[in-house]
Amino acid sequence: MNLESHLRSRRDGGAKLLVPYVTGGLGREWHEVVRAVVDAGADAVEVGIPFSDPIMDGRTIQEASQRALDLGATPVGVMDAMATIDVPAPLVVMTYYNLVARLGHERCARHLRQCGVDGAIVPDLPYDELDGWGEAADAAGVETVLLAAPTTPDDRLAQICERSHGFVYGVSLMGVTGERDELASHAGEMGRRCKAATDKPVLLGVGISTPAQAAQAAATADGVIVGSALVRRLLDGGGPDEAAAFVRSLRVALDS
């Protein structure tokens, strides 16, 4: 499935976009969780390939990554499992560059594509360092989503929006992933700036934790990514049902 055209058509049909994040390999039921959140109204799902040193992640996703690694998760193992998840929504991996580099750009991109993965987010591979991976991903048909941050100046933001495929990931706050009590003050401005720079779908992520925050963030963007708030429910013992219930509550808030 093409990530960008899927998200565009959903957006152009009037929907606000919802992309939940699930740590790959976190428990035996993690693929069931992916299916459940799609049933509950996710427009795409981001699957984290766990890394030992996730510098863009706060405590919740650090803990989930470590738990998945302790359970034996490997990059190729997570990708192979994604091939078995048959859902009517695009799948995107989120991981760190060392795992990609270790596999090799071409091999990693081809394997992702073979496993039916549509996009990739690599937060420690910024726009200026994209070269080798960017070409390999483009050639294999994996859409590389770039991040834009509140600190990104306008000229660079334009370049990032131009080069980003699938959607543009606007970082909604100054910081790493993790739940927050309130939506950060940067979120609205980030959404507006990205929207002014591109007509690609713009999703805000990092720190968005509740249905109310999701609705508020989606006011200036095309949608949201919700990670830690969902992953915490899984760490606390929740399974597909709890994940679906939470995603449904996000969907309701975005639709109303």
Added chain:
Amino acid sequence: MHLGPPGPEPIGLGRFGEFGGRYAPETLVPALVQLEREFRDAWSDDDFREEYASLLSSYAGRPTPVTECHRLSERLGVRVMLKREDLAHTGSHKINNVLGQALLTRRMGKKRVIAETGAGQHGVATATAAALFGLGCIVYMGAVDVERQALNVWRMKLLGADVIPVQSGSATLKDAVNEAMRSWVASVESTHYCLGSAMGPHPFPWMVREFQRVVGDEAREQCRELLGDADPDVVVACVGGGSNAIGTFAGFIDTGARLVGVEAGGLGLESGQHGAAVERGVPGVVHGMRSLFLQDEYGQVLEASSISAGLDYPGVGPEHAMLAASGRAEYHAATDEEALAAFQLLSAIEGIVPALEPAHAIAWVAREAGRTIAPGSTVLVTLSGRGDKDAAQVAEMLGELE
């Protein structure tokens, strides 16, 4: 004192051969671009250089001497000279880098610094500079290191810094770097990340090498005086992230000296419990740089292991990776046991108690004298710090051995 001329800039986005780069989250990239620009301007600005040089002399006590080790030389059959960074203010070479970065912090109008620390020497140096410049200071330190370097934790607090123990992962230097980077992502607009070694995303490896090159530049002059205008045959320094070594090598890179970096051999390279990133690492991208890292077949970073908190790091700065690839420098390991023996040897026969980190460099010289170091050779070793911080830990270990 006066500074020698600046050294060469890496090319492009901080490339040292195939290593280096600026692999940082987007949030940090604009700050790294600004830092690169500010450092480049400052480093060619006479006023900045003068102020830096005057701090190095009037505050940090530079130049530090080179000491001939007569008894050790006699014992080993090679002529050993020590570059005495243990005599610099705060007890290690870390102060050289920190004073430079503190000046830059002020120049950028930032009011707060954060730092990671392993042995605590960089944390102490950063807290010291923060006190001197009136900056807020937070130091991230692995919980394991908080235990084994308790004296330095106390010193940092005395100097007004907040020390935050990091529990994640191996709870050592690697994890302290992770946490400092995360914290910087949240605070980059007001805060400078005072990185403590010649590693991380561009411009840090270049900038830290430039702030540490004073070690090598001074030592070269001092050796010339001692050796009748000759350079030493062998130049040795310990390598954690690689700042004291790269600063030392910078002064000798264009001489005929054999350059040797000594990494943490831990329980022995075969045990897998070590910190020998050059000898046993493979290329990867971690902590913002392409370099050599201890990692598994999937690219998960492995925990390093060393008796010395300052060498307990599974990576190495990118310029060392390049020097190893080109063969201009060589890298070897000394084990925990060898370092402990060297710690005692230097204390007993020279009256100099080294930190456990440079004890690894001494240990390598002690092992190789008469073997790969020909008898009668001249050997300069950078004694990167003093051993006060390690006294309690070593006393306990030696007690256990008895």
